[in-house]
Amino acid sequence: MGNTVAQRARRAGPGRDGPGRISGAPLTTTQETEHLHDRPDWTCRVCGAPWPCSTARATLMHEYRAFPSLLRIYLSAQMYEALDDLTIEGKAPPMNLYERFLSWVQTHPPSP
Numbered sequence: 001m002g003n004t005v006a007q008r009a010r011r012a013g014p015g016r017d018g019p020g021r022i023s024g025a026p027l028t029t030t031q032e033t034e035h036l037h038d039r040p041d042w043t044c045r046v047c048g049a050p051w052p053c054s055t056a057r058a059t060l061m062h063e064y065r066a067f068p069s070l071l072r073i074y075l076s077a078q079m080y081e082a083l084d085d086l087t088i089e090g091k092a093p094p095m096n097l098y099e100r101f102l103s104w105v106q107t108h109p110p111s112p
């Protein structure tokens with residue numbers, strides 16, 4: 001027969017996923033991997049977790065590392081925005097908004 005393993009491997013080798021699969025949808029940049037909230041649901045638009053998700057928290061902690069009090073002010077504002085959005089249809093306000101938005105913020109006391 002002469003059908004060696006090498007010949008078979010060559011025949012089934014790379015090339016099956018070659019040209020022809022280009023769909024014109026380029027891979028997105030970092031814009032869409034930012035863990036931002038999606039209104040009015042206030043879920044993360046990347047991972048779908050209630051915002052701020054763990055990634056968003058880590059990012060915020062990093063961005064505001066020198067200004068934890070500003071982070072609290074920012075998140076307080078976000079929390080009230082979320083409260084507005086989440087109760088706009090007469091729904092009961094979520095009980096855990098404070099936990100979700102503010103309780104995890106570590107406010108380091110300023111160094112003397």
Ligand SMILES: [Zn+2]
Nearest residue numbers: 035044047053
């Ligand atoms: Zn996320």
